[in-house]
Amino acid sequence: METNKDSIVDVRSVVEAISSDDNDAPLYQVESLCMHCRQNGTTRFLLTLIPHFRKILLSAFECPHCGERNNEVQFAGELQPRGCHYQLNFPPGDQKMLNRQVVKSDTATIKIPELDFEIPPEAQRGSLSTVEGILLRAADEIEALQEERKKVDPQSAESIDRFLPKLRACAKGESPFTIILDDPAGNSFIENPFAPSPDPSSTIKFYERTPEQQASLGYVVDPSLGGEHRDEALSEELNSTGDQTRREPHGLIGAAAGQRAIAQGNSAEFAESLFRYSAPEEVMTFPSTCGTCAAKCETRMFVTNIPYFREVIVMASSCDACGYRNSELKPGGRIPEKGKKITVLVKNINDLSRDVIKSDTASVEVPELDLVLTSGTLGGVVTTVEGLITKISENLERVHGFTFGDSLDDSKKSKWLDFRARLNKLLSVEDPWTLIIDDALANSFVAPATDDVKDDHQLSFEEYERSWEQNEELGLNDIDTSSADAAYESTDATRKEGTTV
Template sequence: MSQRKSDFEDNNINKKPRLDMTQEQNQEQNFFQSVGEAAQTVDQEQVPQQQQQQDEGIRQTGAADAEGHPVQEIDSLCMNCHKDGVTRLLLTSIPYFREVIIMSFECQHCGLKNSEIQPASTIQERGAKYVLKVEDKKDFNKQVVKSESAICKFVELDIEIPAKKGQLTTLEGLLQEMIDDLEMDQPQRKEIQPELYQKIDVFLKKVRSTINCEEGTLPITFYVDDPAGNSWIEYVPGEPQHKWSCIEYQRLPQQNVDLGLVSADEVAQHEQAEAQNNEEKDRNPSATGFISDQTDIENFENEVQSFHATCSSCYKPCSTHMKQVNIPHFKDVIIMSTSCDHCGYKSNEVKTGGAIPDKGKRVKLFCDDAEDLARDILKSETCGLIIPELNLDLTPGTLGGRFTTLEGLLTQVREELHSRVFSQTSDSMEAETKDRWEKFFVKLDEAISGKAKFTVIMEDPLAASYIQNVYAPDPDPNMVIEEFERTDEQNETLGLNDMKV
C-alpha cells in the first residue's frame, strides 16, 4: 500500500497520453486497461488540461501506478473541517483477482488523510471464505484484499477484525495496524487501568513475536470471510493443498440485508410465507409440490420435476428443476437446477442419495488414452481431486458438486484458474511466477487434448464421488478403489460427531 501511495504523490512520471476518437470510445467501454494496452499509448500526446477540467470535474494528475494506470483527482468535502479536499482515484486490476478502485483523500486545510479500497465489480452470486495457513515469514507478506463487508480473523491469536473500510494490505499490515491502534491509548491505560494495560502489553508482545516468527509461534490460521465475495488472499502456484483454500457459500438472509440486496421487510415477509407453507404441509403431508404436465400419475424416475422455490438472492418466486438419475454400478443421484427470471441468478448442483457410509473412498484412475477423457465423473462437494503430473490439487468444496465428463471437469478447472487466478495480459506479474503458470497451462492443455498421460486421484470422506468404469461389471485395470477410515477432523468438519441416531 505504501508503494501505491507514493505513486499517488509522484506527479513527475508517465503523463496520460491522448487517444484518438476510436480509442476514446473503447476507453469509455473498458476503464480497466491492461498494462500492455496502456503501454502502447505512452508515446502519444498528453490530454490538454482544459479538456480534463470539462470532464465532470475529474482531473488527470499525470501520475501513474507502477503498471501505468493513470491517477485521477476530484474535489471532495472534508468531513473534519467541512472544507474542500482532494480525492485521488486509481482504477487498476490486481493479478490473480479482479478490478478494484483505490482511493486516497487528503485535506490541505486540516491535514486529514484517509485511504481505502473498493471493488469495481458487482457483488458476487455467493459469499467467499479464504483460508491461509501461515507457516513462515514470507506468508506475512502476502497481499490481502479486504472489502468493507469482510471479516478477518487470526484464529490462534484470537484476533478478529470486524467489517469496516476496504483495504489493500498484507497480513503483517493488518496486524501492525491493530498494534498501532492499541498502543495509541496505552499511556492513558497505564495511569487509569494498570491491570488492563498489563494484559494488552502481554498481548502485543505475543503478536510481535508471531510477526517475527519466533520459535513456537507458528503455524497460525488466517481467514477472510466476505459475504459479498469481493475479498481475496494472494495465491502462490504450487503451494501445498493445506496452505490456501477458497470456499464459496450461500449467503444467509441477514447477510443479504446487510449488503443492501434486499430489505428487512422482504426477508420478514419471506420467512412468514415459508412458515405458512410449512403449516400447510403439516396439515396435508401428501402434497408434494411437484408439477407434472405429462400424466396424472407422476413418474419421478423418468421425468424432470419442477417445483416452486424462492430465489436466495432477491427472494422473488422462481422454479427449481430436479431430476433423479441412476448411475450404473454406483447409486442414485439428484441433479438440481435453479434459475431466477427476475435477477438472473442461476445455480446447479448434484446431490447423492442414501445413507452416509462408514468409510470414505479413494478412487485412482490412470489415464493413458484419449478415450478416458469421455468417462463420466461425479465430483461431490466433499471430494478433493489431485493430479500429480499436472501439479493440480483441488480442495474439497472447490467447484461444488459436478456431474460431467473428465474432459469437461478439466476444462472447467482451466477456465476458472485462467479467468480468476491468472491474467495473461498482466505484465506486472513476476517473471518466475508467470513462467510457472504458463508451464502449468501447457501441461493442462495437453491433458485436455489427450496428448499427456496422467493420474486422477479423488478422495471423498463420504464416498459420494464416482468415475465411470468402462469395463463394468468387470474391474477396470487402470482404476484402483480404496476405502479408508475418516479422521476425527473430517468427522467434525462434516458434522458427523454431532449426529445421534
C-alpha cells in the same frame, strides 16, 4: 468541501471508467475534504484489473496541508456465488510469511484466535495490503485514541496498552499466531507463494452463505428458505396432498421411452445401451421463492438412478422475474460407510468425454502435474473430464489472484506460465495422464467407457475406511442413531409378533 465544475467532470469520468471494460483506464483525481485538518486534499481513482482475480477500484487520498494519507480498495465486479474462508498459521521468525499480499473487501472479517482479536468489516474498509500492513494498521488505529480513552475509561486503556505489544509482536513475526480471513462475499484473497501447489501453512474453504449473510450483502431473502428450513419446507411440500405440488411428464426419454422400445420389439439390452441413465417417469414441481429477488418461482425435482453409482436427486429452480437459475444434485439414501477413491487413466480424446460427478467433499489430484485440489475447492459439479480440467484451470487463476501481477518476479511468472501450458496440454492428451477423485462420502462418480464397468481397465474404484479426522470434519462423529435404531427394532419386533398371531 467546495465543489467546482472540474470536479463534477472528474466524478462523471470515474463512473464511466468503472462501467467500461477498458483495462487501460486512466488515473482520475477529485478534490475532496480532509477529515483531519478540514482542508481540501486530492483523491485519486484508478480502475484496474488484478490478473485472474477481480476488477477493483483503487482510491488514494493525500492532503498537502497536514500530510494525511490513506487508501481504499472497492470491488467494481459482482459478488461471488459462495463465501471464502482463509486460515494461515504463522511460525515465529519468518518475515517472508508476513509479506503475503492480502485483498480485504468491505465485508471481510479478520480474526487472530491466540489474541482473541477480531477486525469486523466496519472497522477497516476494503484494502490492498500485506498481512503485516493490516496488523500494523489495526494497531495504529487502536492506539490513536488511547489518550482520549485514558480520560474516559482508564481500565480499558490499561488493558489495551498491554494488548498492543502482543499485536505488534505478531506483525513483526516475533510470536506465532493464526490469522483467519472470512468473507461471505467471496471477494477477499490471500496470496499463496507456492501456487499452483497447495500451501502447507494455509487452508481455503468455500461455503454457502446463510440467509443472514445474504441479507447483509443486500439480497432480499426469506430466512425460512435457507439451510435446514428450506429442506424442511421442501419435505412438507413433497408430503403434502394439496394442489400446490403437481406432477408433469418428463418427456420422451428415460423409463417411458425404454418401455416403448421394448414394446416395439427391441431387447432390454438394446434399451439399456440406448439410454445410458434411467431418467424419471415424471418431474415434481412445487412453488418456491427466489433467493435473489424474493419473487415467486418454481422448483422442479426428480429422482433418477445412475448405473454403477447410486440414486440421486436433481433439483432446479429458475426465476422469470430476475433470471436467476440454480441447480443442485444431492445423493439419495444413507451415508456410505466407506469413502471412495476413483482413478481414471486418460489415454485418448474419448476419455475426455467421460461424465464426471464431483461432490463438495471430493478432492482432485493429477499426479503428473503435482496438482492437488482439496475438498470444496470447486464445489459440486456435474461435468466431463475435459470440463473438470477446464474448471480447475479457471479456478486456479481466480483463486491465486496475483499470478501475473507487477509484484511477481520473473522466475515465479515463468513457473506459472509453464504450469498453465502443462495444464492445457492435458486436454490434447499428447501423453497419458491420471485423474484421481477422492471422496470421503463416496458421492462422486466417473462414467465407464464400456457397457460393463468391469471391462473398463482404465477406470478403478477403491473403497477405504474413513479416518477419525475425516468423520469429525464431516460431522459424523456427533451423529447418534441409537434411539432411532432401537425404535426401528421395536417396530420390527411388534410387526413380527402381530404376524405370528
